[in-house]
Amino acid sequence: MAAVQVSEAEKVxxxxxxxxxxxxxxxxxxxxxxxxxxTDVVSNTSGSARVxxxxxxxxxxxxxxxxxxxxxxxxxxxxxxxxxxxANATPEFEGRGGEDLGTEIANTLYRVFDNGHNIDLxxxxxxxxxxxxxxxxxxxxxxxxxxxxxAISVAIKAALFNTRIPKVQMIEDEEGTKEIELSxxxxxxxxxxxxxxxxxxxxxxxxxxxxxxxxxQEKACSMASLLxxxxxxxxxxxxxxxxxxSLDPESVFEMIETGKRVGKALHTPLQEILQKEESLGxxxxxxxxxx
Amino acid sequence: MAGLELLSxxxxxxDGRKPTELRKIQAxxxxxxxxxxSAYIEQGNTKALAVVYGPHxxxxxxxxxxxxxxxxxxxxxxxxxxxxxxKRRPHGDRKSSEMTLHLKQTFEAAILTQxxxxxQIDIYVQILQADGGNYSACVNAATLxxxxxxxxxxxxxCACSAGFVEDTPLVDLSHVEESSxxxxxxxxxxxxAEHLALVEMDxxxxxxxxxxxxxxxxxxxxxxxxxxDRVVREHLQEVSTQLGE
Numbered sequence: 001m002a003a004v005q006v007s008e009a010e011k012v013x014x015x016x017x018x019x020x021x022x023x024x025x026x027x028x029x030x031x032x033x034x035x036x037x038x039t040d041v042v043s044n045t046s047g048s049a050r051v052x053x054x055x056x057x058x059x060x061x062x063x064x065x066x067x068x069x070x071x072x073x074x075x076x077x078x079x080x081x082x083x084x085x086x087a088n089a090t091p092e093f094e095g096r097g098g099e100d101l102g103t104e105i106a107n108t109l110y111r112v113f114d115n116g117h118n119i120d121l122x123x124x125x126x127x128x129x130x131x132x133x134x135x136x137x138x139x140x141x142x143x144x145x146x147x148x149x150x151a152i153s154v155a156i157k158a159a160l161f162n163t164r165i166p167k168v169q170m171i172e173d174e175e176g177t178k179e180i181e182l183s184x185x186x187x188x189x190x191x192x193x194x195x196x197x198x199x200x201x202x203x204x205x206x207x208x209x210x211x212x213x214x215x216x217q218e219k220a221c222s223m224a225s226l227l228x229x230x231x232x233x234x235x236x237x238x239x240x241x242x243x244x245x246s247l248d249p250e251s252v253f254e255m256i257e258t259g260k261r262v263g264k265a266l267h268t269p270l271q272e273i274l275q276k277e278e279s280l281g282x283x284x285x286x287x288x289x290x291x
Numbered sequence: 292m293a294g295l296e297l298l299s300x301x302x303x304x305x306d307g308r309k310p311t312e313l314r315k316i317q318a319x320x321x322x323x324x325x326x327x328x329s330a331y332i333e334q335g336n337t338k339a340l341a342v343v344y345g346p347h348x349x350x351x352x353x354x355x356x357x358x359x360x361x362x363x364x365x366x367x368x369x370x371x372x373x374x375x376x377x378k379r380r381p382h383g384d385r386k387s388s389e390m391t392l393h394l395k396q397t398f399e400a401a402i403l404t405q406x407x408x409x410x411q412i413d414i415y416v417q418i419l420q421a422d423g424g425n426y427s428a429c430v431n432a433a434t435l436x437x438x439x440x441x442x443x444x445x446x447x448x449c450a451c452s453a454g455f456v457e458d459t460p461l462v463d464l465s466h467v468e469e470s471s472x473x474x475x476x477x478x479x480x481x482x483x484a485e486h487l488a489l490v491e492m493d494x495x496x497x498x499x500x501x502x503x504x505x506x507x508x509x510x511x512x513x514x515x516x517x518x519x520d521r522v523v524r525e526h527l528q529e530v531s532t533q534l535g536e
Contacts, residue, residue, distance in 0.1 A: 061372030087415040088342040138371040289331040
């Protein structure tokens with residue numbers, strides 16, 4: 001991630017503030033920054049979403065393509081993640097510079113979405129053992145201002161909510177050859193149920209307390225962070241520690257509890273906003289990057 | 292695409308435009324706060340983002356540093372979801388490297404690099420949605436981003452693509468028109484002096500038609516110049532109002 005230089009005095013200032021539940025921009029330890037979400041930003045995709053969290057800017061595009069299902073899971077489709085850290089964010093990501101961070105994020109996403117409970121992969125199956133839908137979820141990092149995982153997970157949830165997969169039918173004729181038929185109506189689509197898609201909450205340990213949605217300066221003061229992926233019901237799908245420092249077990253349990261609480265509280269307003277945006281339908285004034 | 296007429300009998304193109312008509316252009320400067328300069332442009336369905344960092348000290352090897360002018364570093368990248376068929380690698384393939392070199396060549400002609408010896412200017416362009424005219428959208432977005440960064444330019448750089456169908460030059464090609472296999476001309480122009488920063492043409496064209504095609508493209512670039520100029524002035528007005536001047 002883009003690094004910020006923070007002096008010792010600033011670090012002490014931030015740590016003392018966090019101990020009293022007061023951060024530099026006036027937030028409490030459990031508060032998120034201002035978040036803006038917009039779906040259907042790129043029309044070439046099956047679904048897309050853009051999330052701005054503070055200065056962090058993420059664009060996610062989902063493309064649905066037909067392919068063969070995996071051998072060990074013949075009745076299911078699959079999700080493939082790809083994260084592109086573009087040079088827009090910082091010149092260090094030019095060429096192959098952003099590949100390390102991109103691979104790390106993509107691997108974490110695979111782990112978060114690995115179990116079969118998040119998305120109903122069986123609904124992506126067209127014909128067992130022969131055809132299925134593969135959803136390529138492509139994440140584009142446009143600006144980095146700390147807390148990438150949270151913004152990415154919210155963007156993925158919004159993009160999957162927005163995804164429209166065309167309905168196909170398998171037709172078998174007399175000789176037994178199977179054909180795939182696409183319905184004539186371009187608006188006849190299948191939507192995904194994103195009720196159980198988790199959101200990632202990153203908790204950074206600063207001093208003796210931990211904060212949610214750390215900015216780059218706060219990240220520079222923390223030694224270690226914990227990533228918790230929480231679903232709407234409060235179930236945890238993945239826990240991962242990042243960073244060079246070490247965490248003692250009690251603080252890990254405390255952080256998981258905070259993560260669960262904050263994560264659960266994130267899902268309800270997110271779902272409401274997505275439904276509201278959807279209900280505006282064609283009348284919605286699309287802003288994208290022009291606003 | 293058999294049976295798809297690029298130019299109908301009444302003189303209308305596939306998307307309803309006249310041959311010399313540009314697509315709808317919407318642009319915005321100052322999209323990102325962290326970069327030195329940034330801009331976003333939409334030409335029809337093609338969406339491009341450009342970000343400029345610099346002038347700053349030369350990063351990486353000191354040997355790249357030039358004693359009398361600034362080094363220009365460009366990168367052209369397409370989002371994997373930008374094309375109709377998913378692209379596997381955003382950059383690093385041959386087409387992107389070629390576009391990167393073209394961008395570098397174009398802007399070296401326009402930016403006053405002699406004012407910044409021993410430094411580096413980075414221009415990064417990202418295509419979010421590709422629907423023909425990728426190079427032109429990149430150049431136009433990058434011009435706005437360079438203006439937003441406050442780097443002195445000789446003149447605006449306006450780019451446009453042009454094609455030739457049934458003895459008529461078509462301007463600002465969309466993806467459908469580009470992939471039909473006809474002549475394709477890309478032109479980058481410095482409008483006031485009418486200097487060409489880049490000219491590139493694919494496919495065969497009879498010599499007699501070349502001048503007509505280049506004239507059409509030049510006129511389109513001048514129209515584009517008017518649009519970009521208006522965007523810059525509006526942005527400047529907005530910024531000075533916000534600053535309270």
